[in-house]
Amino acid sequence: MVKIGNIELPDFPLLLAPMEDVSDPPFRRLCKEHGADLMYTEFISSEGLIRDAIKSRMKLDIFDYERPIGIQIFGGDEEAMAMSAKIVETVEPDLVDINFGCPVKKVVCKGAGAGVLKDIDLMVKLTKSVVESTHLPVTVKTRLGWDHDSINIDEVAQRLQDTGIKALAIHGRTRAQMYKGHSDWSHIARVKANPNIEIPIFGNGDIDSPQKAVEYKEKYGVDGVMIGRAAIGYPWIFNQIKHYRETGELLPEPTIFERLRAAKNHLLWAVEWKGERTGILETRMHYTNYFKGIPNFKPYRTKLVTQDNLIDIEATFKEIEEEFIPTLSNNI
Structure with a gap:
């Protein structure tokens, strides 16, 4: 069993990644029906929530059949992040997740998402402001670093754990890579193997088959995997992974x-x-x-x-x- 605060997940849980314009309630419902263990909303702007922006507020829609579910927020201002966490708390999700991984320019330019990878001190301050403003478990999703020459995930993991987060999901690419090339899980494995890291570590990036999910679990030792693009239009991947892990056999393709x-x-x-x-x-x-x-x-x-x-x-x-x-x- 894997625990995130008081949330109990199965051994080696499968997480649905938060994806902008994808991870809405209809899509999440399908993924839940087909085996996703933990899901997240699309990321929500902390500034948008405070301004009462309609699109941001609509992203707070969650339903009991989705549980456990986390609401993901992003932003570059401590006060706004703290206030948005309090707003999120009112709809009673199971956890709050912070996005420090989105590589999109319009987010990075605001000093949010993966843009915070350039400033670990700011990342720690933003995280601490959220942790201290809510009674809900707080988790983080991030990347290896800004670019190949500034991979800092080891320091990030330790310092974020010290703020009180309850789990960390790591995408095995840098911001500079965007979604190109291959993800490098060796850095994720090193974080997981660090004896000082006690929180669950989830790996993300390039999981597109049951075989790869099981291979990466065994090779890199992560507590679970987060699946994003491979689930778009193919929610069956979650149960396919579970079946393959339990039996060593592949389920037939959906009819x-x-x-x-x-x-x-x-x-x-x-x-x-x-x-x-x-x-x-x-x-x-x-x-x-x-x-x-x-x-x-x-x-x-x-x-x-x-x-x-x-x-x-x-x-x-x-x-x-x-x-x-x-x-x-x-x-x-």
């Missing part, structure tokens, strides 16, 4: 029926949560992965990513059923 059901549910939940127009637009990015590898599917994919009303999309789903599901049944 066209299972893929279609996931896509339909995702769209339905998105429309319920955000309204028809926004729900349709924000679900489009997932269709490519939902139906990846299905022969002769391109015409249907084109329809799904261009249609802009629910009636037409539901008609396309019906066409897919009629085209592919009988074929599947005949092959069983």
Whole structure:
């Protein structure tokens, strides 16, 4: 069992990474149904929360069936971070997570996200302000360092633990790498092996198969793994990893029926949560992965990513059923 404060997680938990414009309630619901053990909201601007920005406030929407769930905040001002943590506390998540890893320029330029990797003293102050302002467990997600010449994750891990955080997730790339190249988990392994580090250490970066998840657990000794891009349009990865770890066998790929059901549910939940127009637009990015590898599917994919009303999309789903599901049944 892995513990984050008073939160009890399974042995070797699988975490869904917080991803901007991805990790919303409909997507999280699918990942939870398919085995995610701990999930996070999209990251939320501390300044936005204090200004009562509608988009920031909407990201606070969490539901009991998602638990345990953490709300992730970011910012570069101590007072704003402390105040936003108090606002977050009012919706009663299971934990508060701080983003010190986002490499996007508009975030870094504000001295937030991965921008804080240049100033560990500021990172410590920001973290301490959050820890001291909430009764909830506080966790952090960060990267190895700003660039290859300034990898400082060893010092970061120790000093953040000293502030009172309850877990640390480390993406195995520097800010300079963005999402390119390969993640280097050797630095994550070194942090985990440090006898002075007592909090759970989660590894993140390039986990895209059950085999790799198990290999990285054994090779690098992390307490769990955080999965991001590999879950987009493919929530089945969580249960696939669990099954492979328990049995050494790979589950079969999801059938066209299972893929279609996931896509339909995702769209339905998105429309319920955000309204028809926004729900349709924000679900489009997932269709490519939902139906990846299905022969002769391109015409249907084109329809799904261009249609802009629910009636037409539901008609396309019906066409897919009629085209592919009988074929599947005949092959069983």
